[in-house]
Amino acid sequence: MLRCQRLTVNYASATKPALCEIDFEMGPGEVVGILGESGCGKSTLALSILGLLPATARVEGSILFHDQDLLHLSESRLQTIRGAQISLIHQEPGLSLSPVMRVGEQISEVLRAHRPVKRTLREQECKSMLCEVQLGDIDRIYNAYPHQLSGGELHRVAIAQARICRPELVICDEPTSSLDVTIQAEILNLLRELKRKFGMAMIFITHNPALLAGFADRVLVIYEGRIVEEGRVSQVFRRPLHSYTNELLQLVTPEEGRVAFHHEN
Numbered sequence: 001m002l003r004c005q006r007l008t009v010n011y012a013s014a015t016k017p018a019l020c021e022i023d024f025e026m027g028p029g030e031v032v033g034i035l036g037e038s039g040c041g042k043s044t045l046a047l048s049i050l051g052l053l054p055a056t057a058r059v060e061g062s063i064l065f066h067d068q069d070l071l072h073l074s075e076s077r078l079q080t081i082r083g084a085q086i087s088l089i090h091q092e093p094g095l096s097l098s099p100v101m102r103v104g105e106q107i108s109e110v111l112r113a114h115r116p117v118k119r120t121l122r123e124q125e126c127k128s129m130l131c132e133v134q135l136g137d138i139d140r141i142y143n144a145y146p147h148q149l150s151g152g153e154l155h156r157v158a159i160a161q162a163r164i165c166r167p168e169l170v171i172c173d174e175p176t177s178s179l180d181v182t183i184q185a186e187i188l189n190l191l192r193e194l195k196r197k198f199g200m201a202m203i204f205i206t207h208n209p210a211l212l213a214g215f216a217d218r219v220l221v222i223y224e225g226r227i228v229e230e231g232r233v234s235q236v237f238r239r240p241l242h243s244y245t246n247e248l249l250q251l252v253t254p255e256e257g258r259v260a261f262h263h264e265n
Contacts, residue, residue: 001028001201002049002169007061009044009053009225018044020225021061026218028168029199033216033233035209035248041225042205046171049203050088051078065169084114087167091174093158097146104130104142107161114165129160134190152183159190163200171203176211188215209237210252221245 003025009018019041026032034042047053049063051070063070065086070078082088090096097106107126111117117125123142130138133156146154155175162170172191176184192215194200204216212219212233219236221229221244229242240246 001030001066002026003062003064004045004049005062005064007045007048007063008059009041009048010058011054012056012058017225018057019048022222022227024220024227024230026201026203029195029201030218031195031202031204031216033212033219034203034205034222035207035212035219035245036222037207037248040222042207042222043173044225045222046088046173046203046205049171050082050086051075080114083110083162083167084165085167086169086171087162087165089155089158089162089170089172089175091177093154094146094151096158097154097161099146102143102145103149103157107157107164110161111164126160126164129164130157132163132194133157133160135160151179152186155179155183155187156190159187159194163194166198167200169201169203171205173205174207175204177206177208184211191215207248208252209249213237221248 004022007022008020011018022045024032034045036042044053048059049070051073053059059071061071065081070081073081097103104123104126107129108122111122111125127138127142130141135141135153135156141149141153141157149157158175176187179187188211191202195202204212206212216233218231219233220227221236221242223244229236229240229245236245237249240249
């Protein structure tokens, strides 16, 4: 479904590549974890796939999505893919959502951009999606402004917005980083359930190995823009071959470990 080949990204202001010869592929319904510390290139990978890199970035290699190279598509063609076939769950939904629009309208706008359906039908589909992400009091949520919702509700709204057009691939960019451990577990369980029911593929970007245990199928460990280790999550986490992977695993707190590794068994 998706294949990156020798993907290299250089920013104009940087002295070394943000990404260097990234090679990986993933199939339908697969969950691939991208693991690494802040600044290693994880978000650059997400922006590359979505065609959202700044114009000054120099990109080499290819990103094939169903055999079409995303790096060589026009902006108008990319707009038909973003949200409809590939979508993004932002790190901070409260910042990515407009503060002056009700959340129901913001979800509806994604649907309107890709499917010309009547407003009443869009509202029905949006409320159905809010139910799908396990939100209660749907009318209140639909008519609320982002600042009126809790952190957990905002994250579920972001998932609903990313899912409204039923994309094949959802990119989750540190989607639980601002949440406490209990809410993190709830959001991971929701994503796990959506994957089970609808078979969507996911790229899950994180600095925290505990979030990938029992959730992702494979993991790519990125250090300074390069993949330094990859494989099945259980294999990599039990016997890490690279010292950087081992260092990341040592940073998992006991509480995070109990929540995440419980799902692996």
